[in-house]
Amino acid sequence: MSGKTLLQKIEEKTAVIGVVGLGYVGLPLAVEKAKAGFKVIGFDILQNRVDQVNHGINYIGDVVDKELKQIVGDGHLTATTDYSRISEVDAVAICVPTPLDRYQQPNVTYVESSARSISKYLHPGMLVVLESTTYPGTTEEVVQPILEETGLKVGVDFYLAYSPERVDPGNKVFKTKNTPKVVGGVTENCTKMAGALYRAVLDGEVHLVSSPKVAEMEKILENTFRNINIALVNEMAILCNKMGIDIWEVINAAKTKPYGYMAFYPGPGLGGHCIPIDPFYLTWKAREYHYHTRLIEVAGEINNEMPDFVVDRCMKILNRYGKALNGAKVAVLGAAYKKDIDDYRESPVIQIVELLEKYRADFVVVDPYVKSFKAAGKEIETVENVTPEMLESVDLVLITTDHSAFDYELIAEKAKVVFDTRNALSGVQEIKADYEKL
Numbered sequence: 001m002s003g004k005t006l007l008q009k010i011e012e013k014t015a016v017i018g019v020v021g022l023g024y025v026g027l028p029l030a031v032e033k034a035k036a037g038f039k040v041i042g043f044d045i046l047q048n049r050v051d052q053v054n055h056g057i058n059y060i061g062d063v064v065d066k067e068l069k070q071i072v073g074d075g076h077l078t079a080t081t082d083y084s085r086i087s088e089v090d091a092v093a094i095c096v097p098t099p100l101d102r103y104q105q106p107n108v109t110y111v112e113s114s115a116r117s118i119s120k121y122l123h124p125g126m127l128v129v130l131e132s133t134t135y136p137g138t139t140e141e142v143v144q145p146i147l148e149e150t151g152l153k154v155g156v157d158f159y160l161a162y163s164p165e166r167v168d169p170g171n172k173v174f175k176t177k178n179t180p181k182v183v184g185g186v187t188e189n190c191t192k193m194a195g196a197l198y199r200a201v202l203d204g205e206v207h208l209v210s211s212p213k214v215a216e217m218e219k220i221l222e223n224t225f226r227n228i229n230i231a232l233v234n235e236m237a238i239l240c241n242k243m244g245i246d247i248w249e250v251i252n253a254a255k256t257k258p259y260g261y262m263a264f265y266p267g268p269g270l271g272g273h274c275i276p277i278d279p280f281y282l283t284w285k286a287r288e289y290h291y292h293t294r295l296i297e298v299a300g301e302i303n304n305e306m307p308d309f310v311v312d313r314c315m316k317i318l319n320r321y322g323k324a325l326n327g328a329k330v331a332v333l334g335a336a337y338k339k340d341i342d343d344y345r346e347s348p349v350i351q352i353v354e355l356l357e358k359y360r361a362d363f364v365v366v367d368p369y370v371k372s373f374k375a376a377g378k379e380i381e382t383v384e385n386v387t388p389e390m391l392e393s394v395d396l397v398l399i400t401t402d403h404s405a406f407d408y409e410l411i412a413e414k415a416k417v418v419f420d421t422r423n424a425l426s427g428v429q430e431i432k433a434d435y436e437k438l
Contacts, residue, residue: 006125006159009090010196013037017197018092020114022049022079024273024343025131025165026095027060028176031068034076036201041089042079043117053079061169061341062176083117091127091197092118094143095165097273098132104280106135108142115146122150127159127193129183130212133219133274135281138162139212140186155187161194162212164219169272170341180205184215223278224296229264230275231299234306237266237438241313248423248437266438268400268421269306269348271337276303276346307351310398310421310438311359317419317436318396329394330356330363333411334401335370335382339422342369349400350375364390368405391415397433399424 009015015038019030022044034040044050052059056069071077086092096110111132118128128147130139139162144154154160163183168174181198183206185191191208198206209215233251240247247266255263270276279296286293315325337347344350349365350373356363357376367382374380383390386406391397391414399406402422411418412431421438425431 006090006127006193007196010193010200013200015090015197016041016088018043018086018089019095020044020092020118021095021097021110021132022046022053023095023097024060024062024169025167026093027053028062028167029093029095029131029165030077031063031071032176033201034071035067038076038201040071040077041085042077043081043083043086044079045081047081050079050081053077061343062167062171084121086118087121087123090125091129091193093129093131093163094118095131098134098281100277100280105284106281108134108138111138112142112146115143119147119150122147122152122158124152124157127161127190127197129161129163129194129197131163131165133164133223133278133281134216135285136213136216136220137285138216144186155190159185159187159190159193160212161185161190162215163194163198164215166219166222169343170338176202178203180207182207182209182215182218184209184212186212217282220278220282223274224282226264227270227275227279227303228295228299229262230267230270231302233264234266235302238309241438246437248426265423266421267306267348268310268352268438270303271345271347271349272343273345276300307348307355310348310352310400310419311355313436313438314396314398314419315359317417317434321395321417323395325356326360328361328396330361331386331390331394331397331415332356332363332365333367333386333397333399333406334403334422335365335367335373335380336401336403339402340369340404344370344373347373349373352398352400353380364394366390366406367401368403386411388414 017033017038017040019026020043022042030040030042056072058065058068094114096114099107101107152158166179183194185194195206195208237247254261283293283296318328335344335349353375365382366386368384372379372381397415397418399420399422402424408425408428412425412428415433417434419436
């Protein structure tokens with residue numbers, strides 16, 4: 001293997017880069033690599049995605065429309081469903097989904113499929129980087145054996161590394177370009193090559209670790225840390241409600257401490273592809289070592305029960321007015337899992353809507369970013385925004401996502417009853433509605 005040749009190509013930006021999977025992680029990464037001056041080929045099994053990219057049509061919120069059009073127009077980025085074109089690339093990143101199955105076990109079939117597609121066209125001097133979030137050991141236990149079935153040896157004939165994606169949809173400060181990157185290769189040279197590639201593309205620090213397992217574990221640690229702390233504050237919110245204490249005031253008081261405390265906030269449940277899912281990769285893997293991750297599992301239970309808690313609170317609020325949830329008119333504000341984005345993957349609103357459907361509430365979902373989503377076995381169409389007529393006609397306004405586009409002054413003035421799970425009305429001076437917070 002001529003490592004120098006690949007390193008030279010990276011330094012000269014003549015290396016052709018492949019990105020497998022053009023979703024929330026893959027497309028922004030492909031765009032940054034193309035903006036850095038590399039020729040990039042994006043691979044996806046969905047023809048619609050490929051066609052959109054090749055026409056410069058953006059479908060990911062964190063990608064700038066103008067930048068995508070420019071790099072496609074300049075020929076720096078093309079997309080294809082033809083995986084034989086992997087033979088053209090010098091380095092390829094795997095950015096495919098790693099969902100959980102119905103038993104909360106990792107499903108790495110997309111990773112396996114991608115590795116097999118790459119193995120058909122693997123050539124000496126090629127770099128393969130897995131970016132999909134997964135359990136510690138995936139790179140060496142799943143991807144490496146598939147690639148080595150070709151007869152090529154890692155660290156001798158090709159390079160293999162793991163570098164976890166760090167994507168926070170809607171974050172105005174940290175994007176793919178400036179977020180620090182962690183890289184761990186199977187061998188020292190693998191780490192060196194992957195690190196060189198990311199340094200040639202990104203502005204953020206590239207932090208090298210000793211192995212793929214370390215990089216895989218650190219990603220799980222990041223999201224498990226958030227999962228557990230959110231579970232803690234959700235449990236505090238439930239207790240504070242029983243005790244008649246405002247959890248939001250408690251948090252605001254606690255965060256005045258300049259050390260030893262980091263503010264987390266309660267909500268209607270966890271959403272997104274990372275925090276609700278990633279910790280269970282570790283829970284599953286831990287069984288191989290006869291270890292039971294008790295804290296992680298309890299945190300998952302608490303967070304998963306929040307939609308039920310929210311709907312139960314809705315019932316109690318309506319009961320004060322002699323109304324049952326059955327037949328009550330409810331406006332659910334927000335389908336996305338966090339504010340000002342169109343991503344509703346694992347959104348707690350899906351479970352809330354299913355519960356409202358189960359209890360036969362007459363509900364409408366309002367979201368300026370999400371046009372429709374699947375819940376309760378059907379497609380739920382949303383309305384773009386609230387109106388005075390809507391607010392006056394419903395029995396309860398349930399705020400599940402604190403989108404900036406919502407007119408909170410109008411909601412506070414026109415709604416009869418508001419249940420706010422996001423403390424969204426905190427800045428409103430006068431609230432005429434009967435108002436409750438999580």
